[in-house]
Amino acid sequence: MVVALVVVLTRDGSEPVEPPRPVEAPRASPAEAAAALASFVAGVDERDGEALAALAPDALAEVQEQLSGIAANAQSLDLRDVSARYVDQVGTVSADGDWSGVVEMTWRFRGFDDAPASADVVVRFAHGQGDELAISGFGAPSAAEGRVPLWLRGELAVARTEDHLVLVDGEQREADEVAQRVARGIPVVRKVLPEWTGPVVVEVPASAADLDETLGVAPGTYAGIAAVTAGVGTDTGEDAPVHVFVNPEVTDGLRRAGAQVVTSHELVHVATDAVRRPVEPWLLEGFADYVALRDTRLPDRVTLGRAIEAARRDGVPETLPTAADFDTRAQDLQARYEEAWLACRIIAERLGERGLVEVYEAVTRGAVLNRVLDRAGLAPDDLTATWRAELRRMVARR
Structure with a gap:
């Protein structure tokens, strides 16, 4: 048996002390968030800068300007298919009632995008005029969750x-x-x-x-x-x-x-x-540089400067650049791009420019690169050997 004993303390032995009243902590309101987002979408659709600015807290003039600028973007970019669906709360609600939520947004630039883009965007909420929920910004404070489409950043x-x-x-x-x-x-x-x-x-x-x-x-x-x-x-x-x-x-x-x-x-x-095609990174980047540099007539000491420096310092690579070499934070990244361009230039010299294009297009359709090169009359080992010899020649000449 458990016996509960309640003791009521008194100040002077005669007056009871009232127990503390429960304090209701501020909570997120998905319904209010959905209403604010509906007003936001309506303002974008109508290109109404005043209506969008009114969704910001009165004290945040910079947010009012940002939201008003979104209306200008909607007009200049011809934004269509804009939607904003509240998904879930992010983090906790602050003592003053501010909070953030993940919002699934869609949008499309008419005349340029065939279908809407879709992404989760963190929207920050705060209490506005009349205690209605206001939009106080976009993006998580840590910038670690979701994304912020450029058109949401103001005009x-x-x-x-x-x-x-x-x-x-x-x-x-x-x-x-x-x-x-x-x-x-x-x-x-x-x-x-x-x-x-x-x-x-x-x-x-x-x-x-x-x-x-x-x-x-x-x-x-x-x-x-x-x-x-x-x-x-x-x-x-x-x-x-x-x-x-x-x-x-x-x-x-x-x-x-x-x-x-x-x-x-x-x-x-x-x-x-290229974003949706399975192409080896050296061919992907080398081909793009081949086209971009085709008519520039820059000397090799310029177009291959970093590759030559890397080869002089570390020796000529044994193989063509790998996928890891093209990591955005990889060391000597620019040298890897130049090496890839040199490989594609060699393919064009051996097979002709149309031959290079055909190799690239075959690989984008799912063909195995080494087999494509073999069938075109350029053995992969021959390509690598020629590529290494060119680098050695440039290192020796410079």
Whole structure:
């Protein structure tokens, strides 16, 4: 038997002390979140900057400006198929009632994306006017969960034609410059791949950190990468959007010719649907550089400078670059790109440019690269031997 003994303390032996009243802790409200998100989607659909700004807390003018800017983006980007479905709470509710939730969002740029992109986005909520739930921002405070699509970052600079759409978190001048590089790069790609018709979308976040968050990857993943062609959201279907994403912290430090090569390189990835095709990394990157560098007439000491330095320091590699060599944080990454380009140049010299294209296209359809090379009359061992001999020659000559 368990006997419960309740003792009521008194202050002076006569007056009972009231027990403490339970304090109700603030809780997340999925229903309120869903209502706020519905208002957000309606404001985007209607391109209503005032309605979107009204969803921000009164004290957060920067968030009001950000939400208003999203309406401008909806207009300039012709955003369609926007949806926002509340999924679950993230973390705990703060003492003042602020909290975050995972939201499944979809969106599409009309005229450029065949189907909507889909991704989980962390939305931050706070109490607004009249104690209604407000939207106080996007993205987890640690930037470790979900992603933040560029169009959610406030009003963007946009440049567009029928062939391309450029959106930049920066000045209009930057958008125009990127658009000019895209316009110059399209005919470069079509000289080798004349059947490609585009279109292409290029997104330029404000920083390398924002690039990682735009793509939903770990911080620092693309810190040393000039640009990357990637899926916009988490869908991987044949119609899922694929865009070019630029790291301004790297490209801003390049000369005009270098920035142009980077742009043309990424356009090759778009033209060949490289994101969804099973191609050996050295062939994938080497082919893109072959097309981008085809008409530049730069000397080998420039186009192969880092590869020559790496070979002089560490010796000529025994094999062509592996998948691990193309990790975004790998040492001597640029040297590996140059080595891959040299291998593709050798294929073009031995089989002709059309032969290189046929090898590449066969592999994108699932053929085994070594078998394709054998059938084309270039044994893989012969390719590697020639490639190593070229590197040794360049090291000795420089």
